[in-house]
Amino acid sequence: MNHEIAATVNGEQVQLTVASHHTLLRMLREQLHLTGAKNGCGSGECGACTVLLNDEPVYACLVLAAEADGAEVVTVEGLATADELLPLQQIYIDQHGFQCGFCASGFLISASALLKRNGRPDLDTIRAALAGNLCRCTGYGGIIKAVQSASRVRR
Amino acid sequence: MQPFDYIRPRNLEEASHLLAQAGKRARVLAGGADLLIGLEHGMVSADWLIDIKHLPETTGLSLDPVEGLRCGAAVTLRQLTSHPEVRRIFPLLVEACDHIGSVQIRNRATVGGTICSASPASSLATVLLCYDTQCHVFGPEGERNLPLSEFFLGFRLTALTPGELLTQIVLPLPARHTKTAYHQLRIGSAGHPPLVGVAVAASLNPDRQGDWRLALTSVAPHPYRARQAEALLAGPLPTPATLHEAVDAVEKSSQPIDDHRASAAYRLAMVRVLARRALEEVAGQLAGGSP
Numbered sequence: 001m002n003h004e005i006a007a008t009v010n011g012e013q014v015q016l017t018v019a020s021h022h023t024l025l026r027m028l029r030e031q032l033h034l035t036g037a038k039n040g041c042g043s044g045e046c047g048a049c050t051v052l053l054n055d056e057p058v059y060a061c062l063v064l065a066a067e068a069d070g071a072e073v074v075t076v077e078g079l080a081t082a083d084e085l086l087p088l089q090q091i092y093i094d095q096h097g098f099q100c101g102f103c104a105s106g107f108l109i110s111a112s113a114l115l116k117r118n119g120r121p122d123l124d125t126i127r128a129a130l131a132g133n134l135c136r137c138t139g140y141g142g143i144i145k146a147v148q149s150a151s152r153v154r155r
Numbered sequence: 156m157q158p159f160d161y162i163r164p165r166n167l168e169e170a171s172h173l174l175a176q177a178g179k180r181a182r183v184l185a186g187g188a189d190l191l192i193g194l195e196h197g198m199v200s201a202d203w204l205i206d207i208k209h210l211p212e213t214t215g216l217s218l219d220p221v222e223g224l225r226c227g228a229a230v231t232l233r234q235l236t237s238h239p240e241v242r243r244i245f246p247l248l249v250e251a252c253d254h255i256g257s258v259q260i261r262n263r264a265t266v267g268g269t270i271c272s273a274s275p276a277s278s279l280a281t282v283l284l285c286y287d288t289q290c291h292v293f294g295p296e297g298e299r300n301l302p303l304s305e306f307f308l309g310f311r312l313t314a315l316t317p318g319e320l321l322t323q324i325v326l327p328l329p330a331r332h333t334k335t336a337y338h339q340l341r342i343g344s345a346g347h348p349p350l351v352g353v354a355v356a357a358s359l360n361p362d363r364q365g366d367w368r369l370a371l372t373s374v375a376p377h378p379y380r381a382r383q384a385e386a387l388l389a390g391p392l393p394t395p396a397t398l399h400e401a402v403d404a405v406e407k408s409s410q411p412i413d414d415h416r417a418s419a420a421y422r423l424a425m426v427r428v429l430a431r432r433a434l435e436e437v438a439g440q441l442a443g444g445s446p
Contacts, residue, residue, distance in 0.1 A: 001160040020161035020204070023191070042195050044188060044260060045346065056233070056262040062191045063263070064184075066161045067206065110258065131346065132257020 005069035010078030018065035025049045025060035028075060036076035036105040047133030050106035051075050057113045076105035079112055088112055088150040097146035099137035107133045111147045121151055156194050163206045167293045170205055175295050175318025177203050183320055185229050185268035188260050212322045223327040228267020235266060247282035247354055250337045256346050267321045273311045276348035276373040282337055284370035284380050285356040286326045294319030307377035330358035334440035338429040342416060349373050350417045353429040355437045364390055365441060374409035374426050381408045392442055398434050405430040
């Protein structure tokens with residue numbers, strides 16, 4: 001069964017035909033060519049597919065494309081403007097928040113959502129907010145530090 | 156994933172009708188945090204997914220001064236635990252949910268989905284048992300209510316009959332100055348289900364006689380109330396001897412199994428430890444009269 005859906009993705013209105021059994025992740029990657037969100041585990045554990053759905057971080061592999069009808073979706077591609085990266089993103093680069101980069105999109109979404117809600121998170125709060133994102137390369141030290149540094153940037 | 160059809164019923168009657176017609180070929184879709192994993196990995200199959208998230212009966216969350224907390228089945232764990240009154244009046248819900256999954260999971264997983272998955276290892280179901288939760292069900296015969304303690308019939312088996320769905324739960328207001336504790340053992344970081352979990356809630360009546368609730372998870376086919384232990388604890392503040400008897404009763408009531416996470420023997424040993432800690436913590440709070 002196919003569904004006609006209308007959603008806002010990274011600030012733009014989109015209208016798509018999606019198959020019932022396709023996930024939001026598949027829709028984003030294959031139909032909208034937003035390949036920032038990755039297919040890591042397909043089980044809602046690794047966080048590589050994390051996107052914002054109506055302002056909340058979710059695993060796109062556990063949301064059906066059809067469920068996104070009427071919703072607002074933000075992917076990592078939608079964090080920066082045309083002209084500049086978020087402080088979080090720049091600091092992430094400067095402070096080695098990633099190595100292979102596979103987990104980075106998911107972490108940036110989760111971290112940006114945290115910083116939007118909580119301007120001064122302590123380390124435990126940062127860790128809890130990022131607990132749903134796994135990294136196999138960095139050992140998390142650089143990631144946590146980068147997020148903490150980003151929280152200290154005056155906006 | 157094997158293809159299936161996705162349907163948003165316009166009302167409860169339509170949802171119930173679709174479920175009754177399709178039987179095991181249809182599944183209710185709430186948060187999808189459990190169902191979609193099963194579908195992705197071929198452990199579950201369905202021809203229809205019935206999305207209940209848009210029905211008004213399933214999405215409300217409100218506190219009534221007489222009736223208590225009304226929580227729709229499609230309310231997410233995040234919505235539940237960020238409600239200020241829930242945090243204040245039902246602290247066990249927050250303690251349980253804070254360690255379920257991750258932020259991303261809690262933004263999707265629902266109260267109803269968690270209950271109806273009927274996992275033997277559910278922190279949320281366990282603390283809901285301590286709060287005397289009532290389940291509101293809608294089906295082909297109309298509405299019915301039953302206590303959560305009668306909702307789980309066995310391993311991943313609920314009391315829902317064909318065509319029925321859980322619409323909301325109701326938690327009566329706990330007695331004033333109810334003291335609570337939830338102790339769980341998990342391997343590794345958050346996100347994994349509890350190896351053992353013990354939830355306790357108790358209050359003293361004006362004559363300082365205690366009323367106790369004790370619920371357990373991961374040591375039986377489904378979460379349950381340890382009634383024998385509760386009966387032993389009821390009455391005057393428990394002495395160390397009484398607490399010891401209650402822990403014995405908890406151990407006796409449990410029937411853990413060996414699985415890939417832990418052995419039955421380990422769970423049996425740990426349920427004693429957690430039960431003793433939780434009971435001592437609550438008994439101490441009751442005795443101390445802390446607010």
